[in-house]
Amino acid sequence: MAHIDLGVQESEFPGIRGPLRFRPETGRPLLDLVEVLLRGPHSLTAGERELIAAYVSGRNECTYCCSAHSAYAAAQLDEGMPLVDQVHADPDRAPISAKLRALLRIAAAVQVSGRDVTADLVQAARTEGATDLEIHDTVLIAAAFCMFNRYVDGLGTLPAADPGWYAQASERIATHGYLPVLDR
Template sequence: MAHIDLGIDESQFPGITGPMRFRPETGKPLMELAEVLLRGPHSLTAGERELIAAYVSGLNECNFCCNSHSAFAAAQLDEGMALVDQVRANLDEAPVSEKLRALLRIAGAVQETGRKVTSELVEAARTEGATDVEIHDTVLIAAAFCMYNRYVDGLATLTPTDPELYAQSAQRIVEHGYMS
């Protein structure tokens, strides 16, 4: 049970969806940010951007966001959950492009503290072909997910354990986005 009364059936609105319904005036801009960052037109695929969100959420040990965005990434990556699991288990050995690996390293640095993003990390990403927009958005996705993760865990919202619920959410997100 959440730390506060969200005025909803938490089983119907687990994780971040409960607090967003509790305060729609703050929930709407948070969802708009997720829509732009994770689904808007971009040189990184939606699956790659969801993978960044899942990776940061895993580092933050936010089970709801990690499970959600892992499922969202898997639904949009050809390699599915196997790739997501490999990235989360061992980024250095995961079969991703060197550009994505460099961007995930930046995201991991942001998760610790923004000051850990060094000019060396940025240069390594650029060397692998990352654009300034990709670097910018990686930092913003990582920073936003640190906030989203703390929002979910700080209110102790319900975290379902059934993987099928996350897979169903993934289909909805892939088909309709975050604003539906």
């Protein structure tokens, strides 16, 4: 049970969905940010950006966000959940591009501390073909998901009880995006 009364049935609005509904005036800008970062036009695919979010959430041990964004990434990557699981287990051995591997190293550094992102990590990503926009957005996705993970866990919200919930949510996200979350 959440630490505060969010005014919703937690089983119907697990994880971040309850807090977003509790305070929609802060929820809307958060959803706007996620929509731009994870679904907006970009040289990284939506699946790759979701994978970065899932990876950071897993490193932060945020069950809801890791489960949700892993499902969202899997739904948008040809290799599906097996690839997502491989990235969580060992991104250095996962069958991903060298560029994405370098970006995940940057995301991992951000998860520890923004100051852990070094010029060497950035140069390694550039060497693998990452653009300044991709590096910027990787840092911002990682930083934002550190905040989202702390928001979810800090309020003590519960993950979805039914693992199938994440698959259904991934269909909604892929079709309609993040913004309708407050409308449902």
